[in-house]
Amino acid sequence: MIDVARLRRLLLLALLGCASPALAYPDRNLDIIVPFSAGGGNDVFIRALQPALERELGTHLVVRNLAGGGGAVGLTHVARLPADGYTLAVVSDGLLTQVAMGNVDFVPEDFDFVAKILEEPYLLAVSRDSPYPDLATMIEDARGGKRIKIGVSGVGSSAYLTAGAIGDALGIDPILIPFDGGTETVSAVMGGHIDAVVLGGAELRSALSSQRVRALATSYPERSASLPEVATFIEQGIDYQTSVFRGLAAPKGLEDSHRARLVEALQRATEDAGFHTTIGHLGTDLAPLYGEELDEFVLTLAERMNQQAEQLTQ
Amino acid sequence: MNGSTGSIAFNALLLLGALAAFFAASALPSGNAPETLPPAALPQAVAVLVGALAALCLVRELRAWRYRRAATKVAGRRSATAGVALVALMAAYAAAFEPLGYLLSTMGFIVACVVMLGFASRARNDDEAIFSTRSLVTLAIIAIGVPVAVYCAFTWGFEVPLPTLR
Amino acid sequence: MIENYLNGLSMISDWGVLLAIAAGTLLGVVIGALPGLTSAMAVALLLPLTFGMPAVMGVGMLLGVLCGAGAGGAIPSILLNIPGSPASVATSLDGFPMARNGEAGRALGIAIVASFVGGIVSAILLSMLAPPIAEFALRFGPAEYFALSVFGLVIIASVASQSMIKGLIAGLLGLFAATVGMDPITGVARFTFGELSLLTGISLLPALIGLFAVSQLIKDAIDYANVGSRHDAPIDALQIRTARPRWRDTFSHWRALLSGVGVGSVIGPVPGAGASIASLISYDQAKRWSKTPERFGSGNPEGVVATESSNNAMIGGSLIPTLALGVPGEAATAVLLGGLLIQGITPGPALFADPSGTIYGIFLAYLVANIFMLLVMWLGIRYFVRILAVPRKLLLATVTTFCFIGVYGVAGDIFDIWLMLGFGVLGYFLNRYGFGTAPLVLGLILGPIAEANLRRGLLIFEGDWSPFLTRPISATFLCLAILLLTLTLWQNLRSRA
Incomplete structure (x- = not known):
C-alpha cells in the first residue's frame, strides 16, 4: 500500500526545498477514535485530557466518535488501520469483554496498549x-x-x-x-x-x-482515597479484586520511538491540575501504567474475562 | 390507493417477509435465563400477527382490485421516475461520502439532485427555464456555500471531524 | 425560600452567564431546526466547552441548548413535514397541514407560545415539586415500565391514519425492527446477520430521519416532477404578516394546552420512557378531550398546541429526576448529568438543601433559557417562514445533505446512513399505501421498553406473572390501556356505522 499522505507530505517538502531527513514525531494531527458516542465515560476522559496532551505533544488531537455495537464498530475499525502512530483508540476493559463474549473478530493482541490512565472500582x-x-x-x-x-x-x-x-x-x-x-x-x-x-x-x-x-x-485491592469508608472484598475475606480501566491503544506495530514519545507526553499531561479536578469530580482515580507492566495487566484481565465469559455462556 | 397493483404487491411482500421472519426467529438460540421468556418469543409472535393482518389486507385489496378492474381505468398516472432517481442519487451520495469526503460528495449531490429535478419536471413544465443564468448562480452559491459552512461549523465549531479526501 | 431565589438571581445576573445561556439557546434552536441534529448531540459537543466555566454558567448554556432544541424542532415539522427532532414528530401531524392551508405563520406562532408556556410551567413545577415527583418516579420498576409502554402502544390505534389494521401492521413492523440486535436479557444476537453496527440494535435516529424526512423527500421529488415549480409560489403577504407569536390564539385552545403541559410534566420525569413519546401521548389525549376530534390531522391548531407544549414541559420534567436523584430521563439529560458531575455538582436530595444555593441558580437559568427561547423564536419567525420561498428543488437537495450529516455526525458510522435510506424507502411505501409511519415509530421506541421490562420483570419475580397485575401503578396503567383501547374501537365502529 502506498501511503498517500506521506507521499504528499514528502512532495510538499521537496517543493519547499526543505531537506530535513527525519521528521520529529508527531508532525501532524493525531486521530483519536472513541468507540462510543460523545458524552460517555471514554469520551469525557479523552476530552478532559485533550488540552494538556495537545500541549505536551505540540500537535492537535482530532477526537472522532465512532460508535456502534457497544464499541465493537470503532475498535474493529482501529484494529485494521496501519500502525503509523497517528491513530489511537480510547480503550477500556470493554474491549476485553467484547473479545471474551465472542462478539468481534479482533483479539487483544491486535492492539499495542500505550497507556492505562484511569481506574475506577x-x-x-x-x-x-x-x-x-x-x-x-x-x-x-x-x-x-x-x-x-x-x-x-x-x-x-x-x-x-x-x-x-x-x-x-x-x-x-x-x-x-x-x-x-x-x-x-x-x-x-x-x-x-x-x-x-x-x-x-x-x-x-x-x-x-x-x-x-x-x-x-x-473491587480494588486496597481502599481508595475517594471512597475511604468502603471496605474491599479482600478485607472482608473474599478473594476478589479487579477494576475498570481507561487508556489509549494503537493498532499493532507501533514503533518504539513513537510509543516512548507518547508515554512521555502522557506522563506529563496527566499531571495537569485541570485534568485532576475533572477526574476527581467524576469519581475515577488516576492510576497510570505503561510498557511491560501494562501488557501484563491487560493479559491477566483478558484471561479472567475469558474464563468468566466461558462459565456464563455454558 | 386501495386495489392498486402496487398496494397488492406491498401487502404480498409483507406476508412473505412475515413468513421469513418467523422462520428466522425460530432458529434463534434460547439463551440461558430459564426464568423468563426466550429471545424468540416476541419476534415470533409479531411475525404471526403481521402475517395474519397482512393476509387479511391482501384479501381486501384483491377484492377491491377485481371491483376496480370491472369499473374504470386508473386515471392520471403519476410518474415515479423522480423518486427512483432521487433514491439512486442518495445511494451514490452515501457510497461517495467517505471515499470522496464530505465537501466533494455533498457539492456533487446538490448539483446532481437539482439538475435531475429540473429535467424530471421539464416534461410537464415547458415554460420553466432550467438553466437560466440566475438559477445557475443560485445553485452555485448553495452548492458551494452550504457544504463549506457546515464543514466549518463541524470541524472548528463542534470539533467533529468530517471525512475528507485523502 | 425567597432568599434562595434572590441568591440564585445574583448568580445568573452576570453578563457572561446570560450570554452563555443565550448562545446555548440560539444554538439549540438551530440544532433543533436542522433535521438529524439532536439536542443530545449538541449538549455532548458543548460539554468540553463548559469544563472551564463556573457551574451555573456551564449548566445554563447546556439547559439553553435543551430548551432551544425543544422549540426549534417545530420549524421544519410545520414548514416541510420533516420533524427536526424526534420529539416533534407529532407536531407535523397537524402543523404541516396548517402550512399547506396557508397558515404556516399561524402554526409557527402557536408553536412558539405553546413551547414557551410548556417550558415555563415545567420550570415552576421543577423548582417547587422536584423531590416528591422524583420519589414517585423511583416507584417505576420493570412491571410499571411494562404497563406504561403497553399504555403507550395502545395509542397506535388512534394515530393510525386511515385503516386500523394497517396502522397495527405498521406498529408491529416497528416492534419487530426493535428486536434487531443483542437481546437485552440473554445477549443472544437477533437478526444482526454478522453486522457489528446492528449489535446494539437499530439506532433510533437513522430510523426516524429515514421514516419521516427521507420518505417525505422522495414524495416531494415525485410531486415536484409531476407538478413542477408551481409549488414555488412566492410567499404570500399573509403568511409573513401572520408570522408572530399567537398568544390569544394559543390560549383559546386551553384544553389542548392543559393536556399538553399535563402529559409532558407527568411523563417527562419517568426515566427512560417519557421523552420521545410524551408528545405523541399528549396529541392523543388532546384529540380525546377536543370538541372537534375529527379535524385532527387536517390542520387543527389544537394538535400543534398539545404537542409543542408537552414537548417543552417534558424537558423540565426530565430534569426532575436528573437533579433530584441523578437519574436522567433521556439521552440529552444523561449527557447533561455528565456536565453537572464535571462541574462538581452532585445531584440528589442534598443538592436541594445545599447552602451555596447552586440549584436555585440552575432553576433560574432554565427559566431564563425559556425566555431567551421565546425571544429567539420571536425574532426568527419571519425568517423561518421564508424557507418556503427557497426554490423547492434547492431546498430538497440541501435538506437531504443535512439528513446525511446529522445521521453521520452522531456516530460516524456509514452504516447508519444506509439504514436511514432503507427506512426512507420503507416509509415512502408505508405512507403511499396508507399504513403511516407514526405507528412504526411508536413500536420502535416502545417495543424494547415493553419487551425488556416484561422479561426483566419475569426474572425478578422468578417467573411469576401476577405482580404485573397486582402492583398498583402497573395495574392502573394496564386498566387505562384496556379502557382506551375499548374506547378507540367503539369510536371507530360508531364512526363507520
Whole structure:
C-alpha cells in the first residue's frame, strides 16, 4: 500500500526545498477514535485530557466518535488501520469483554496498549433502605436459600461478567438482572426493585454521595482515597479484586520511538491540575501504567474475562 | 390507493417477509435465563400477527382490485421516475461520502439532485427555464456555500471531524 | 425560600452567564431546526466547552441548548413535514397541514407560545415539586415500565391514519425492527446477520430521519416532477404578516394546552420512557378531550398546541429526576448529568438543601433559557417562514445533505446512513399505501421498553406473572390501556356505522 499522505507530505517538502531527513514525531494531527458516542465515560476522559496532551505533544488531537455495537464498530475499525502512530483508540476493559463474549473478530493482541490512565472500582452496592447492613449478612441470607437479584448495566458487559465473578467469589448463586444502562440500574436499586447492583464507581458516584445507595464492597485491592469508608472484598475475606480501566491503544506495530514519545507526553499531561479536578469530580482515580507492566495487566484481565465469559455462556 | 397493483404487491411482500421472519426467529438460540421468556418469543409472535393482518389486507385489496378492474381505468398516472432517481442519487451520495469526503460528495449531490429535478419536471413544465443564468448562480452559491459552512461549523465549531479526501 | 431565589438571581445576573445561556439557546434552536441534529448531540459537543466555566454558567448554556432544541424542532415539522427532532414528530401531524392551508405563520406562532408556556410551567413545577415527583418516579420498576409502554402502544390505534389494521401492521413492523440486535436479557444476537453496527440494535435516529424526512423527500421529488415549480409560489403577504407569536390564539385552545403541559410534566420525569413519546401521548389525549376530534390531522391548531407544549414541559420534567436523584430521563439529560458531575455538582436530595444555593441558580437559568427561547423564536419567525420561498428543488437537495450529516455526525458510522435510506424507502411505501409511519415509530421506541421490562420483570419475580397485575401503578396503567383501547374501537365502529 502506498501511503498517500506521506507521499504528499514528502512532495510538499521537496517543493519547499526543505531537506530535513527525519521528521520529529508527531508532525501532524493525531486521530483519536472513541468507540462510543460523545458524552460517555471514554469520551469525557479523552476530552478532559485533550488540552494538556495537545500541549505536551505540540500537535492537535482530532477526537472522532465512532460508535456502534457497544464499541465493537470503532475498535474493529482501529484494529485494521496501519500502525503509523497517528491513530489511537480510547480503550477500556470493554474491549476485553467484547473479545471474551465472542462478539468481534479482533483479539487483544491486535492492539499495542500505550497507556492505562484511569481506574475506577466496581462496587457492590445496595439501597439505603436495604436489609443488608454489610456483605456478611447478604452472604448469609443468600446461603440460606434466597437468590439475591443483582442489577447490572447491559447483558454481556464488563459489569455483567464482573457481577458473575463476584457471585462466584462470594459462593452464592445470584440472579443477574441486566438493565439498559447504568442510570436505569441505579434507579432500580434505589426504588427497591432489585437487591443490589454491581456498577463502576463513576456511575454510582452521585447516588453514593447523596446517600441513597450504600456500597458494601469495592473491587480494588486496597481502599481508595475517594471512597475511604468502603471496605474491599479482600478485607472482608473474599478473594476478589479487579477494576475498570481507561487508556489509549494503537493498532499493532507501533514503533518504539513513537510509543516512548507518547508515554512521555502522557506522563506529563496527566499531571495537569485541570485534568485532576475533572477526574476527581467524576469519581475515577488516576492510576497510570505503561510498557511491560501494562501488557501484563491487560493479559491477566483478558484471561479472567475469558474464563468468566466461558462459565456464563455454558 | 386501495386495489392498486402496487398496494397488492406491498401487502404480498409483507406476508412473505412475515413468513421469513418467523422462520428466522425460530432458529434463534434460547439463551440461558430459564426464568423468563426466550429471545424468540416476541419476534415470533409479531411475525404471526403481521402475517395474519397482512393476509387479511391482501384479501381486501384483491377484492377491491377485481371491483376496480370491472369499473374504470386508473386515471392520471403519476410518474415515479423522480423518486427512483432521487433514491439512486442518495445511494451514490452515501457510497461517495467517505471515499470522496464530505465537501466533494455533498457539492456533487446538490448539483446532481437539482439538475435531475429540473429535467424530471421539464416534461410537464415547458415554460420553466432550467438553466437560466440566475438559477445557475443560485445553485452555485448553495452548492458551494452550504457544504463549506457546515464543514466549518463541524470541524472548528463542534470539533467533529468530517471525512475528507485523502 | 425567597432568599434562595434572590441568591440564585445574583448568580445568573452576570453578563457572561446570560450570554452563555443565550448562545446555548440560539444554538439549540438551530440544532433543533436542522433535521438529524439532536439536542443530545449538541449538549455532548458543548460539554468540553463548559469544563472551564463556573457551574451555573456551564449548566445554563447546556439547559439553553435543551430548551432551544425543544422549540426549534417545530420549524421544519410545520414548514416541510420533516420533524427536526424526534420529539416533534407529532407536531407535523397537524402543523404541516396548517402550512399547506396557508397558515404556516399561524402554526409557527402557536408553536412558539405553546413551547414557551410548556417550558415555563415545567420550570415552576421543577423548582417547587422536584423531590416528591422524583420519589414517585423511583416507584417505576420493570412491571410499571411494562404497563406504561403497553399504555403507550395502545395509542397506535388512534394515530393510525386511515385503516386500523394497517396502522397495527405498521406498529408491529416497528416492534419487530426493535428486536434487531443483542437481546437485552440473554445477549443472544437477533437478526444482526454478522453486522457489528446492528449489535446494539437499530439506532433510533437513522430510523426516524429515514421514516419521516427521507420518505417525505422522495414524495416531494415525485410531486415536484409531476407538478413542477408551481409549488414555488412566492410567499404570500399573509403568511409573513401572520408570522408572530399567537398568544390569544394559543390560549383559546386551553384544553389542548392543559393536556399538553399535563402529559409532558407527568411523563417527562419517568426515566427512560417519557421523552420521545410524551408528545405523541399528549396529541392523543388532546384529540380525546377536543370538541372537534375529527379535524385532527387536517390542520387543527389544537394538535400543534398539545404537542409543542408537552414537548417543552417534558424537558423540565426530565430534569426532575436528573437533579433530584441523578437519574436522567433521556439521552440529552444523561449527557447533561455528565456536565453537572464535571462541574462538581452532585445531584440528589442534598443538592436541594445545599447552602451555596447552586440549584436555585440552575432553576433560574432554565427559566431564563425559556425566555431567551421565546425571544429567539420571536425574532426568527419571519425568517423561518421564508424557507418556503427557497426554490423547492434547492431546498430538497440541501435538506437531504443535512439528513446525511446529522445521521453521520452522531456516530460516524456509514452504516447508519444506509439504514436511514432503507427506512426512507420503507416509509415512502408505508405512507403511499396508507399504513403511516407514526405507528412504526411508536413500536420502535416502545417495543424494547415493553419487551425488556416484561422479561426483566419475569426474572425478578422468578417467573411469576401476577405482580404485573397486582402492583398498583402497573395495574392502573394496564386498566387505562384496556379502557382506551375499548374506547378507540367503539369510536371507530360508531364512526363507520
